[in-house]
Structure formats: C-alpha cells, structure tokens
Amino acid sequence: MSATVTTHRQQPPAQPVTLRAKRLPRYVPPALALAAVVVAAAIVYGAGIGGPVLVVVVGALLYLGGLFAAANAVEGRRSARDRTWSALIHSAFVLAVLPLASVVWTLLSKGAERLDGNFFLTSMNNIGARDPEGGAYHAIVGTLQQVGIATLITVPLGILCAIYVVEYGRGKFAFAIRFFVDVMTGIPSIVAGLFVLAFWVLIVSPVFNDGRPGFSGFAAALALSVLMLPTVVRSTEEMLRLVPAPLREGAYALGVPKWKTILRVVLPTALPGIVTGVMLAIARAAGETAPVLLVAGGGAAINFNPFENNQSSLALFVYQQAGDASRYAPARAWTAALTLVALVLILTIAAKLLARRNRLGR
C-alpha cells in the first residue's frame, strides 16, 4: 500500500507548508466601499444618467467586484469567493428589508389615521363619498362569522379524514385521498371562489331562494373551507404520524380498542400540533379576498345572518375601499388592512407559540 502511495507522490493536493495565510487588512473592505461609492457617484453624476439610487446600485456592484479582486490577489481564490458570497448574501438581506420595511411602516402609519372608536362601531351604511366617517363593523362581523363557519366545517371533516388516512386507510383508496388532498393544496383561492359560485350561489341556493343567486356569508365560508381543508388534513396527518408507536402499542397491549386508543391516546398527544395547523389555516383564510369577493357579494350594511343576503369581510372591505373614489376611502382601507393584519398575526403568533411548546414537534 505504501508503494502505491509513493508512486503517486507528485499528485495534488500539496499540503500547505505553512499554516499562515496572508489576510486582507481590516481596513480594506470599508475603504473599498468608500472608494466604490465615490467612483460610482463620479460616474453617475459625471454622465448625468441618474440620481442617488443609481449611485448606491453602481457602488454596490463596484464594491463586490473590487472586493473579489482584492481578496483574490491577497488571500487566493477560495477565500475571495467566500468573501464575495458573504457580501452578496448580506446585500440580499438589505435589499429585501427595504420594501418589506416600507410595507410595514406604511401599514402602521396610514392604518393609525382612522384607528378610532367610530371605525370599529359603525358600518358603511349611508356613508356617501363626502362623509369622512364610516367603519368596518359590518366587515369584522362578516370575517368572524365566515371564518368561524369555515372552521366548524373544516376541523371535524379534516381531522376525521386525516385519521382515516393515517390509522385505517390502506391501498388505493387512501392513496387517492392523499393524492387529491395534495391536488387541493394547489387550488388557487379564486378558483375555490369560482367553484362555490358555480355550485352554491348559482345552482343550489336558488332552489331555496326563488331562483335568485344566493350570495351570502355562508357561501364565503364554503369557499374558505375548500381552502382550509387540505391544510388541516395535511397538518393533522403529519402530527398523527409523529405520535410514537410505543404509545399506541402500550394501549393495544392493555386491550384498549383501536378507536378508543385513537380518541384517548393518539389525538390528545397530537392535539397541540393539530391546533397549530388549524390556527395557521384560519389565519390564511381570514386574509383571503378573492373568494369572498365572488360569493359573499359585499355590502355596506351590517348583516348578522350569514345565510341570507350579502355580507362583507375585512379583506373585501380593504379591496372595495381601495377602489373607492372618495378621498376618505384610502384611510379606511389602510385602517381595515391594519385590523386584518393584527387579527392574522395574533392567530399566527399564538399558533407559533403553541408549536414551540409542542412535545411532538422538533
């Protein structure tokens, strides 16, 4: 064996004789950055092709190029690559923070303008284009009712379906369910809205409704259910699969029947994870505009009955106010958006905190 080694002694990689490496002095990167900005400013203003934004962009490119060249010359190619990628990754971060921070800042500052009692206690009924008042009470009612009904439909159905797939289902039928739940996750929300429009609003509900299409909050809830169902099924499925087998086997060994084991042992163990999944599904459904736009019909007045007549929702309210010509509409839209985001984020944060305490989660 040692003979083989000696014959190939001339092969790379040559081990480093010294462990020391030349490194770029500390001051080089900041100095390079400064030089890059100066050069960029000279180019941009000298040629008169743009303003400060272009200076920053050109400066950043020059800096990356300069850093690579400098590091390559002093430290070698590998280190130069490492430095350049590191700089690129950091700049990706800065690049993305700007618009996202702008969204958040606009939401907070604009949303605060109409954040008053009137906004939460009145509807848009009889509010004309010149009225500065008007609020989202009816929309909040709509969102809560629609999401609530959708949850009532989805949660039992989704959990039972997941139990079937994980605990009982075998063969092609269970596979088909899994496959089509996957397909369902890919349904765009507007298509879910169109389905409920075709199925409920235009075909089924006119039967009870003297032939008139039945736009209603319930229809919106149906559409949201279609969107929530695959999420609930999949998260429940995953949580059920995480329940350790010894737990079930222990119950079986005690002679507990399977259905009782599932209800008393498996489900409670998986519950925090399931609740997390459900809450995230609710948060997502609450923010949906498109399906509600198609099947709930909107409306300016308060309607507590989700089964009859038009209803609005917060997301739809934002969209409608955004399209409204009144000069008071944008403020209403932003405040409603802030309310909606607050609602969604409370649900999301609660779900994440719950997930963190989950015994089964990672």
Added chain:
Amino acid sequence: MAKRIEAENVTAYYGGFKAIENISLTVEPKTVTALIGPSGCGKSTFLRSINRMHEVLPGARVEGSLTIDDQDIYQRDVDVTAVRRMIGMVFQRPNPFPTMSIFDNVVAGLRLNGVRKKSILEEAAERALRSANLWDEVKDRLGKPGAGLSGGQQQRLCIARTIAVEPQVVLMDEPCSALDPISTLAIEDLMFQLKDKFTIIIVTHNMQQAARVSDRTAFFSIEKTGDPGRLIEYDNTQKIFSNPSVKKTEDYITGRFG
C-alpha cells in the same frame, strides 16, 4: 508526513462554561494516541480543539497554545482551513454527504481544493478507498449514494474521505461507538495500517479498544459535574493499563469508577 503535536495549557470554553483546563501533552508522529475517561470529561472537546473544530460551535473558544511541528495553530494569522486540511477528522457517527455518491464523497475534499481533473480524482479516490479497506466492497458501485452503505462501510468511507486529502494527523472521535463488533474490528485493523502514514488520535469509551490499538494513552477526568476536565495521566498504553501511577486511573481502568 506525520507530525508532532504539542499542547500547552489548553483550556476550552463553551460560552461561560469551562470544559477543559490546562491540558498539556505531546503526541509523537506516527503513533496512535488514545484519549480515555468518563463521559463529560472533555476528551472530545480537547480533540476538537486540535483542528479548531471546537470554535465552530457558537460561543466556544480555546486558550493556550497548540503547535504542530512548531507552528501554533491558534496564532492570529493562521488560516483555519489550512489547519483542518492538515489535521483531518472522523466523527462519532458516520456522516457521508447524503446527496453525494460514494465517489463524490471520497473526493469532496479534493474538489474543495480545486482539483478538477477526472483522472487525478479517480486515482486519489481509489488510493483512499484502498487505504480504508473499502475498495473491494464498493468498486462496482462508486456512483451509488454513500448513505446506502452499512454503518461500518459508511465510517470507512468517511475515513477514506478524510485521508483522501492526505492530512498529516487524523483525529477520530469515538469512531466505532455507532458500529457493530465486526465493523469495529475492521476499523481497528485499519488504524493499525494507517499509523504508518499518519499521526492518529482517537477518543474512545472502550478500554479494550484503547489497549488494543494505541501506543500511548491519556486519561482525562473531572472532579464532579460542572468542573472542567483535566488530564490525569499520560503514558505508554502498556503502563497505563498494567501499572498506572495515579490511583484514579487505576480505579477507572479496573472499573471501580466512571
């Protein structure tokens, strides 16, 4: 190509926790040195500080001096990647890159060093796999995923990956703890052969293993949980296992403690 390692007053921390304190020892070239001791006594920490892998963990740092052929690896202008190329490491659990084939795994280190030529890579891979006693088992399926091998084969694959870059020192952190007795034997045989070329330092919990494979043995211990690990005794393996000079070592070896 093997080198002498001298540790002087090496102290290592995890954040505020002092894991080992004032370890000083010298490892001669082309020998196998075993680090033994109870769990949590800092043998792995010491091993990881020899190729600066300790500092990979957040908040971890090392004090003291560690020289390899008179170059202090903790000096400021030392290139960490060069240190790790010179001092290879085999881990407790076999960790081949799961997305790579057997061949790609073996030559991963060479590719990092910029070797691109197929013929050189192939020769190096064969050489490393032969040295790791794995060539005959895998030569027909070099393109298959490395993670598909058995545990013992995976560990030998990792050894091949480590020696493919021709380091001068090979550190092994309980390389057999996840393996069955037959695979363990294969690895022990391998260590015996590798010592012709490399300086080997191995952490092990298995005292028979230490006695079988090593020339020198270092015994580490702690007073109680939370205290830093210290070097208790360092001597020829035969002496440690037949006639240790410290009572604590004897207790540990005879199974009275730890």
Added chain:
Amino acid sequence: MGESPHRSANAGTGGTNVTESREWPAGASARVAEAPVSTRTPEGPGLGGGGALPRARAFGAERAFRGLTLAAGTAVLVVIAAIAVFLVAKALPALRANTENFWTFEGWFPNDPEPKFGIGALAFGTVLSSVIALLLAVPVALGIALYLSHYAPRRVGTTLGFLIDLLAAVPSVVFGLWGRDYFSGPVADLSAWLNRYFGWIPLFGGDGPFGASILLGALVLAIMVLPIITSLSREVFLQTPTANEEAALALGATRWEMIRTAVLPYGRPGIVAAVMLGLGRALGETIALALTLGITFGISVNLIENGGNTIAANIANAFGEANDTGRGALIASGLVLFAITLIVNITARAIIHRRREFTESAA
C-alpha cells in the same frame, strides 16, 4: 396552501420529500393498523379467567368510528369531484357560445350578444408576471434564508426569522394596496429611466405612460412571495445535519464551500418545493394584481407600459358586470388557471422525486 413553515416546504406540492423521510417511519403506523388486537374487547367474563376469548363484535363503536372517518375521507374526494364537475358544467355553455377562438383571441367581451373572449393574453400575462416575480424573488429569498440560518448570530437569526414568518402571513391585499398607493411612484421613475437608457430593448420600449405595468405587478408579487420562500427555505437550511456541516468544515472548507457541499445539496428538494409554492401563490394571486395592473387584453412583452392582465385579476375585475355567459367565461378561465398551477405542482414533485435515491436515505 399550507401556511405553516414548521412543516417544512412540502406543504404546497405535497409529495414525499426530505422532511418526510426523517419523520416517524411510515411503516410504524401501518404496522399498528394491522394489529389484530383492535377488534377485541377486554370486558366480559373471559377477562383474566381461563374461558374462551370474547368474540369480535360485528357492529360496535369500532365499526362506527371507522365508518365515520371513511365518510370524511370520501367527502374530500366528493368535494374534489364536485369542483371539477360544477366548474366544467358552468364553463361549457359559455365556451359553446363563444364566437371566437378561446385560445387565441385577444380580448374579453363575453357579455356581448355575440360573446367573444380568449384566454391567450391572460394566460400569457399570468405566466409572465409570475416568472419575473420568481426570478427577482428567489435569489434574494435564498440569500436571506442563508443569512438567517448560517451567517447571522443565532439570536438575530431566530428573531428575524420569526418576523419573516409573520410577514409571510400578511394577506396579499395589503401588498396590493401598498403597491398601488406607494410603490407605483418609484416604479414609474424606474420605468422611465429604463425606457430612456434601455428603450431599444423591446422589454423596456414604448412611450408611456409608465407605472401600472407588468413590472409593478411582478415586483409586488416578488415582495409578496419573498417572505414565503424565505421562511420555507430557512427551515430547510436549518435542517441540514450538523454532522454534514462539520464534515465539510473538517475537510478544510470555507463557510461558503461548506454551504455549497453540505447545505445546498441537502436542501435542494426543499428549495424546489419552496420555490414552487411561491410560484403557485404568484400564479393564483388575484387581488394584489387586480390593484396594481393597468388592464389590457393584448399579448405584449413590454414590461413597463401601463397594462398587463392575468387570469385571476381579470376574474376579480370582470366579475361585477358579468352576465350568465360572462360568469361561464370567467369560470372557464379559472379552469385554465387551475390547470397551470396543477402542471407547476406536478413538475415540482417530479423534480423532487428525481433524486429520491439520494435524499431518501438522508437520515
């Protein structure tokens, strides 16, 4: 439309991927399901004695519960079937009434006495805006995800990661509103600048006005999917086994080389899934585009002039004035949109499964 990032990236595309292979072995539950104990009941005089074992009951709680779950499973299949049946049933009459070619006609006049509408321009706009959005968002999102998982100090990474997760949950209507009210100005300036210096490229040609363009729509989409892709790929990157990262470092890799050898290959299926989920979102996005695009019905590669339209945005905009045929036409366009997203999902799954041999055993 899985929203929970902790379940890793397989939510959108379904399908087995890396995450699943590291979860509880699927065989575990299957084995349990076959356990014969399930039909026995412990009560009865036989318990503990030497008597005969109680016989399995033909109808009992076990059967009822099993039937209930089966019914739920069937209901899901029924819903899927119903979606297909009702959409097709409503779309067909409108397609029959169409006096122009549905695939090639550039225009949308389904409410006319002689209905004329075509999907071509809308589908083109949908794909164009989404592809541009993804081209812009994916590199940045992967960069941030790497920053959060492997470059930032751990506490910073966790905090910012949490914020990104929250941003991923913000409803699209908010991004649309922001895009229309505050982002169209800068984009109009950028468009004018591009037009002035790069007007010779067809993408940036035209004489204005600029602003409510495909570029604005695509940028808003990009900003909207950015947190989603970041959040999912960060999860994926964090799941890289430390052992593999250390193996790369121990071979003398720099941080970037470690990421290239250990992190990126390991996370590839997850990244593909994250990107495809983002693409699915972008393709199906309605409101953000309905608010930002200046509606036109022609196929054009000009990115900066006012105009552009997508299937989903058109549904939202044209729905209000639609008569019966109009609704049918919109439903037909929705079917096309669904088909596009389905193709994307199936492609994603094919990509994820292609290298299965190498990811399956990743334990």
